[in-house]
Amino acid sequence: MNHDESRDLYDRSLSVMPGGVNSSVRAVRPYPFFVERGDGAHVIDADGNRYTDYVMGYGPLLYGHDMPDPVRSAVQSYASDGPMYGAPTEIEVDHAEFVARHVPSVEKIRFVNSGTEATVSAVRLARGYTGRDKIVVMKGGYHGAQESTLVEGEPGDTAPSTKGIPESFAEHTIPVPFNDEAAIDEVFEEYGDDVAAVLTEPILGNTGIVHPVDGYLQHLRDVTEEHGSLLIFDEVITGFRVGGLQCAQGKFGVTPDVTTFGKIIGGGFPVGAIGGQAEIMERFTPSGDVFQSGTFSGHPVTMAAGHASLTYAAENDVYDYVNDLAETLRRGLTDIVAEKAPSYTVVGTDSMFKTVFTREGPDDLTDACEAGCAQRDACPRYDYCPKNGADVSNAETERWERIFWQEMKDRGVFLTANQFESQFVSYAHTEEDIEETLEAYKAAL
Structure with missing residues (x-):
């Protein structure tokens, strides 16, 4: 992907805004891409690159970028x-x-x-x-x-x-x-x-x-x-x-x-x-x-x-739709993690999701939560899944931010830029978006 316009905009912004941004979480390295417009479940940056968006403005955009x-x-x-x-x-x-x-x-x-x-x-x-x-x-x-x-x-x-x-x-x-x-x-x-x-x-x-x-x-x-x-x-x-x-x-x-x-x-x-x-x-x-x-x-x-x-x-059926779609995504992520990185933990509920790069996991995943950690004490991951903020902080936060986020961005998937913030499915996402996202996760992990 070409990011020349975003790089130039960031260079300008550094001269007039602290850190070049108006919210600290946007200051990804080496520099953020600048969004030109939204389109349904996608954003297009200043260089014309198109991303499937799961940041959704950090949560407000239940309907994506196209309002009903x-x-x-x-x-x-x-x-x-x-x-x-x-x-x-x-x-x-x-x-x-x-x-x-x-x-x-x-x-x-x-x-x-x-x-x-x-x-x-x-x-x-x-x-x-x-x-x-x-x-x-x-x-x-x-x-x-x-x-x-x-x-x-x-x-x-x-x-x-x-x-x-x-x-x-x-x-x-x-x-x-x-x-x-x-x-x-x-x-x-x-x-x-x-x-x-x-x-x-x-x-x-x-x-x-x-x-x-x-x-x-x-x-x-x-x-x-x-x-x-x-x-x-x-x-x-x-x-x-x-x-x-x-x-x-x-x-x-x-x-x-x-x-x-x-x-x-x-x-x-x-x-x-x-x-x-x-x-x-x-x-x-x-x-x-x-x-x-x-x-x-x-x-x-x-x-x-x-x-x-x-x-x-x-x-309308808004919540049924977004929750079902997000469950499909979390189930797919759970399968991918079990194969590619079994120590990682898929978390989330309803239309929220994330993969936490936890460092340890059980040897046997039989009867594990199938669509995101629900803190079931019968789940073999129960003693390994995050119970509090410290558990998440002890995950591989640098790997998420420095490698994984960049890999997903290069595959056209826009995730929150660190291990901590939630990600969201919207009413504008489609089954095709979910399938393409799972393929991107599979490749990046």
Whole structure:
């Protein structure tokens, strides 16, 4: 493939943008390809190269790069009426009613502008509602670029995970391993009266896709209720992708107090949201005493795109289609890995997928999970598959990024550029796309 135009664009961007990009994960080596346009399940770069796209904007593009006609019409209509108003619009109410009708935890919702803004606001809300300061988070979980969760270490010995955050922020954040009930119990034994909330993704989605083991999410629900803390599910990635319109909380049958959203809820436009019990949500200003506000919150074009996208999904076979297609892909990947790299682990559910380059595996794969790790204790991979962020970090991350990703790109398949971020199947993908992708995996592995 020729990449002269992308190389020249990257050279220009280095002069005017830090690292040449506006989001760190886009800075692949030696340089990223620059996308010129999308086409269904594909993107075409500045040099005319065509790729089957499984990044899907890091999750928002449930329909790929071609919006269904009702979604496109709604976006065009609201955009032509005016960019924004600084006043409420009916479409905000329509969208809020739809979400509250379908998501178990949501009685009221506040729309914001990004997943990060949603989780920042949710943490502030939890602290304001409970009168407590400490937040429990999962190691390897990601909740946006916010000070309260960019923290590493052990309970009682934490530090910011990046420069620019005062040490004092880390004092109130307690990281624990995902899927470790004993660790949660120990934290609540010591800090229970000071914990405002446990904040977790129901499925770790920024760390290779890690499923909860059976009963783990319910244990979090029980412990937080016992101690008067809130349970916050970060469904920025899983929301309206896992579990359909009920989201991951519906799939797992565990209802949090508060849920954060992003990505699909805005139909591919910048968005975030915080939803939860009415009593808790009413603590946000202007009805309560926890300040939250934003100029672009509830932007009419975003609300129209999100509402039309979810309405279309509700009225058509969207989730059945994308989930079946993704299962076909994961089953194919499982077969390929068993032959080519039996220590690797295929992960994912619904329309999410990834192959984690784990370093060890069982000798006998009889009765292994057939379409992505589901944390079945009867699976021979159970003791080897990733249970938390550290397990994924211990995989062959450099091999993924430096060799495998490049090999797949050269074969016309666009994957997320490191071992950690999820990949997604869209409504625009076809069985032919899946077959060609499996052939590319087979060759690259």
